[in-house]
Amino acid sequence: MSTDILLVLVVGTALIFDFTNGFHDTANVVATSISTRALQPRVAVLLAAILNFVGAFISLKVAATIANGIVDAGAIRLQVVFAGLVGAIIWNLMTWWFGLPSSSSHALIGGVVGAMLVAAGPGAIFVDGLLGKVVIPALVAPVLAFLVAGISILFVYKIVGRLSPGPVTRGFRLGQIATGSLLALAHGTNDAQKTMGIITLALVAHGSLPTEDPQVPGWVVFSAASAIALGTYTGGWRIIRTMGSKIIKMDAAQGFTSQGSGAAVILAATHVGFPLSTTHVISGGVVGSGAAKRLSAVRWGVAGNMAIAWVLTIPAAGAMGAIAYGISWLAGGGTTGPVVVCVVLAAMILVMRVRRQTPPPIATEAAA
C-alpha cells in the first residue's frame, strides 16, 4: 500500500515537472514568432502546444533513463527521483518568476545529482559523465547557435537588404511559422521523453513493469504528452517577454535566423545523440542574430542575467534536490517523507500565486 502511494506521488510529481517544463520552454518556441508578429500570441502557444503533444508520440526511445551516465543507476531509488523532481520544479518556478530562460533538463539533472549526493555520497556521481553530457554541451550550445545565427543573418541581410521591406518581412514571418513548428515538434519529442522515462522507471521499481525491456504504457505516453502540451499552452509569458523583446528588438529576418539556426543545431545534435539544451540554443541564436547586426543592439545586462541563471541551474537545483531529500529523510523517509515534501511544495506554490500580483523589482526592471 505504501509503495503504491509513493508511486502515485512520483508519477504526479513527474507530470507536474513536465507541465513546468512545457510552460517554461514555451518561450523557446514562440517568443521570436510573437515578437516579430509572425503569429498572434494565443495562436502561437496553441500551435506550439499541439505540436509538443504530437511530438511526444513521434519517438518512444526512452533514452531518458534520467541522468544516465551521470549518476550510479544502481543507487537510484524512488525517493531520490522524487527529490530530484522537486528540486527541478522549484528551480523552474523560480527562474520563471524572474523571467529567466533556463534549461529544464539541467534542472532535472541537477536535482537528481543533489538528491543522490545526500542519499548515496559523492561516489555515486560520475564526474566524467557530468562534464561530457552536461558541462561541455552547455558551453557549446549557445556559442554554436550564436555563430550560426550570426553568420546566417549577415548572409540574409546581404541577399535581401536592398529589397522593399514589406514582402521581405511577410516572407520571413511565413518562414518563422515553419521553423517554429519544427522547434515545437523537436521539443515535444525530446522533453516529454524525460517524463516518460521517469514514470517508466518508477513503474519498474514498483514492480508494475518487468525490469527486462520494459515497454512504455500508452497511458504514460498520453499523460506526459498532455502535461507538456498543457504547460506549453499555459505559456510562461514572463520568459516569452524576456526572450522575445528584452534581449534584442528583432525583425522578422532575425526571428527566422534565430529559429532556423536553433532548429538546425538541435536536430543535428539530436541526430548524433549529443545532448543540447533547447533554451541555450535558442537564446544563443537570438543574441547572435542581434550582435551580428550591431553589438549595441543586444541588451548585454539581460543576456548576462541569463548566463548567470544557466551557471546556477545545476548547483541550485542540486541544492534544492538535496534539501528535498533531506526533509524527506528527516520526516521518516519511506512514503511519509515525500508526503511532507509535497505539503511544503504546495505551500510554496500557494505563496507564489498569492504574491503573483506583485512582481519583484528585478522583473519590473526587466519589463522596463
Added chain:
Amino acid sequence: MNLVLAAEGLDIWGDLGEVIVVGLISGVGLSIVFALTIRAFALETVARREGRRGEARRHAAVAVVFSLLSIAVIGGALFSMLHR
C-alpha cells in the same frame, strides 16, 4: 584530453565536431536558401508590376526552385526527426 564515456559509447569530441559542422552547414544553408527564395519572389513581383514579363518569368522560375529547396531542407529535418 580524449573524453569518451565508455558506458555510453559516446565520443564527446567526435560528436561535437559533427554537430558543429552539420549545424553550421544546415543552419546557414537554410537561411541562405530561404532568403534567396524571398529575394526571387520580391524581384518577380517588381518585374511583373513594371511589365518586364521575361524577367518576371525568370525570377519566378528561380523562386520555385529555391522554394522547393527550402521545403526539401525542412522535409529533411522532419525525416531525421522521424527516423532517429
